[in-house]
Structures are given as structure tokens and as C-alpha cells.
Amino acid sequence: MDKSKRAKRMERHHARRKTPVLNLVSLMDIFTILVFFLLVSSSNVHQLPKKKDINLPTSTATKAPKETLIISVTQRSILVQGREVAILNNVMRDASPLIKGLEKELEFQASKSRVVKTPDGKIQGKAVTIMGDENIPYELLRKILATCREANYTKIAFAAMQKPASGENS
Incomplete structure (x- = not known):
């Protein structure tokens, strides 16, 4: 039996049509962007810089430290954000109640940030x-x-090493 023109045309049409393929290139691009986004956003963990010559006291506090200006006191010097501002021997010999190098650096760091005022008009402390x-x-x-x-x-705030709560194994 002979097929009609319409049946032949539909057969040809279905023969030309192939099964759709999955475009892996664009899928890989999306996953690559997603991986980079997750890596960048997960590295936003606030952690204090580690110093080999500073043994921090231990604490049971559970609050994470905030991002603030860090003053490090090592065995021989005082550092602000990793920059040496005073030598301990000179500071201990000086009779002044203030540390000049530290004061100068703190004022410099304060000048880089904006001034915040309280509702009653006073300048808020940093x-x-x-x-x-x-x-x-x-x-x-x-x-x-x-x-x-x-x-x-x-x-x-004073930095301290977090001590595990009692009952936890370390």
C-alpha cells in the first residue's frame, strides 16, 4: 500500500529532526561561576592574624571577633595592623603614661575612617x-x-584563644 503525501512529508520531517543534545559548555560555565562565587563568599570568615611570638590567653567566649584595628604586642615591639610603631624597651623606660608612636598611628588610622556621631552629638569611639x-x-x-x-x-577588645567548652573532646 502506498503512503499519502502527508504521511511521507511527516516521515521526512521526523527523520530530519534529531534528538536534542545537552549543551555542556554553557552548563560548565555556570558551574564554574558558581564555584568561584562560593569560594569567595566562604572565605569571609573573620579570624585574627596568627603571630608566632604571641601566646594569647585562653577564653570560653563564643562570640566571633569583629573586624577592627588590631594592636599586636610582641616580646619586643608594638605593632598596629602589622606595622611596628614602638619598641617595648623604649616604652617601658619612658615615664610618660602615653606611647607616642602608638598615639600617632592611631590618629592616622582614625583619620582614614569617617567620624560617627551619637544621637546626642558626641563623637562615637572607635x-x-x-x-x-x-x-x-x-x-x-x-x-x-x-x-x-x-x-x-x-x-x-582583647584577643584570646578559644578554649573548648567542657565536655567536648579536642
């Missing part, structure tokens, strides 16, 4: 984190705190 060895002398710590207060860094 935040700073002090990373100091657990055995630094109290006199030195007192000078650092006085210098921070003088430079309007009133929100002061």
Missing part, C-alpha cells in the same frame, strides 16, 4: 582589638589602654 602575650606587664597594658583612650579608641 573599636580596637589588642593581641598581647598572656605575660605582658600590667604597666605596658595600662599605657596601651591610656593611649587608645586618648586617641578616641574606646571600644577595646
Whole structure:
């Protein structure tokens, strides 16, 4: 039996049509972009810089540290954001209650950020984190705190190593 013209045309039409293929190139591009996005966004973990010559005290606090200006006190010097601003021997010999190099650097760092005022019109204090060895002398710590207060860094936090809560195995 002979096929009609319409049946032959439909047969030819279906023969020309191939099964659709999956375009892997664009799919790979999308996944590559997704992987890079996830890598960049997951690296936004706030962590204090590690110093080999600073033994931080331990704490059971669970709050993560905020991104602030970091003052590191090593065995021989004081660093602000990794830049040396004072030598400890000179600071301890000086009778002044303030540390000149630290004060100058704190004022420079404050000039780089905008001024925030409280609702009553006063200038809001800035935040700073002090990373100091657990055995630094109290006199030195007192000078650092006085210098921070003088430079309007009133929100002061101390860095510490987090101690696991009791009952956890480490």
C-alpha cells in the first residue's frame, strides 16, 4: 500500500529532526561561576592574624571577633595592623603614661575612617582589638589602654584563644 503525501512529508520531517543534545559548555560555565562565587563568599570568615611570638590567653567566649584595628604586642615591639610603631624597651623606660608612636598611628588610622556621631552629638569611639602575650606587664597594658583612650579608641577588645567548652573532646 502506498503512503499519502502527508504521511511521507511527516516521515521526512521526523527523520530530519534529531534528538536534542545537552549543551555542556554553557552548563560548565555556570558551574564554574558558581564555584568561584562560593569560594569567595566562604572565605569571609573573620579570624585574627596568627603571630608566632604571641601566646594569647585562653577564653570560653563564643562570640566571633569583629573586624577592627588590631594592636599586636610582641616580646619586643608594638605593632598596629602589622606595622611596628614602638619598641617595648623604649616604652617601658619612658615615664610618660602615653606611647607616642602608638598615639600617632592611631590618629592616622582614625583619620582614614569617617567620624560617627551619637544621637546626642558626641563623637562615637572607635573599636580596637589588642593581641598581647598572656605575660605582658600590667604597666605596658595600662599605657596601651591610656593611649587608645586618648586617641578616641574606646571600644577595646582583647584577643584570646578559644578554649573548648567542657565536655567536648579536642
